Amino acid sequence: MFESVDLKFCDSNFAALNWVGENQPDLIVIDDRQFNFDSDPLIGKLLKLPHCADTAVLVTVDSERISDHARTSHTGVIDFIRQPLNYPELLQRLRILSSLIENRCQSLSGNDRYPLTLDNSRVDSNRSFLDQCYEKDTLMRLAKAGEYRDEVTGAHVARIGLFSRQIATAIGLDELQCDVIEQAAPLHDIGKIGIPDRILQKAGKFTDQEREHMKSHTIIGHEILKESPSKYLQMGAEIALSHHEKFDGSGYPFGLKGEDIPLSARIVAVADVFDALTSVRPYKNAWSVEKALDYMKHHRGSHFDPDCVNAFVENSYKNVSL
Structure with missing residues (x-):
């Protein structure tokens, strides 16, 4: 499943914004601890980039703060993973997100990554897929x-x-x-x-x-x-x-x-x-x-x-x- 994944590591807000501004990531993973437990400003800036409006964001957070993040973080955050990381859980979450991303990409026509319309059947299909992922x-x-x-x-x-x-x-x-x-x-x-x-x-x-x-x-x-x-x-x-x-x-x-x-x-x-x-x-x-x-x-x-x-x-x- 992960054979052809390309990874890019960024060690600062500036580096992340600069790289994402020039590239099209399928998934952004943010370690909240690297931002003094306040990664929301960076997430907001990333998701405001026109080509990142639909990009999936995964945040790794301290176990004691996960409930706060779930209540306050941006709607663009698709999932949270507790720190310290548990490898089997991380693998399972990435499998789910990978399937979700693949499903989203396949649902777009041709090479156009930006759908212009959203009909009820598309909403129902994606909702069904999400339900299956969480199941x-x-x-x-x-x-x-x-x-x-x-x-x-x-x-x-x-x-x-x-x-x-x-x-x-x-x-x-x-x-x-x-x-x-x-x-x-x-x-x-x-x-x-x-x-x-x-x-x-x-x-x-x-x-x-x-x-x-x-x-x-x-x-x-x-x-x-x-x-x-x-x-x-x-x-x-x-x-x-x-x-x-x-x-x-x-x-x-x-x-x-x-x-x-x-x-x-x-x-x-x-x-x-x-x-x-x-x-x-x-x-x-x-x-x-x-x-x-x-x-x-x-x-x-x-x-x-x-x-x-x-x-x-x-x-x-x-x-x-x-």
Whole structure:
């Protein structure tokens, strides 16, 4: 997504105004701390430039001041990000803004970047797109909530989505399907919200009773998500219920086998297990990538869909940093 991004850093108001005055940025990012927590004058001047009236502005602000900014800052500010920066959150916001900018540019006719008219259908289309962007942001936050008590990082949540998307792309799913599975995959363990801490955070082996209780997170997650009209949450419910099913029928909760397991769950099963194996957990050290890949390949056709494993090994894991 960010392969061809050109960046320009400016260390003063004058430098920023001078450069933007002669160029057409798609996105302006301002660190409020560099302006003694008062970047509004600069934002106002930038947005008064004729060619910047529709330019997206993102402001990074001190956590304690974000509510003040939300109330008083210019309407041209499209989003705020708290300092200190959280990389997974920053990446997710930039993905949303990148999509928004791309959508805006594609909506303009030919090479003309300045629409002369604005009709109701255009307004409705952009409103729908914005709603979708914020829905995706909400999904990521919901996924983090599901993992919060499990000592799992936000990076894990993001990686599951990215791994799943790349597997989906490699096996030939269309762009819409890939987008939906990327957003839905991080919800796979949302049902852990309903598991007691004494089980969820246990460092040793589970008793038989604890193991059965832990398995119930699949049912709980499905119950949480299943009634939503959102296509993301509908797929999230499907994934939450079935991502622990195994290709040979030995998984849970229903012992589904082969293609009876939803494809979305077969994809996420590969992404989730690989990331779990290569991550440090309270009960285990991280495996090497090579050892984890050997495990995945050894269990294709038994635990995992062979096509999903092959797609992952050949195309996916190399493209997402662990």
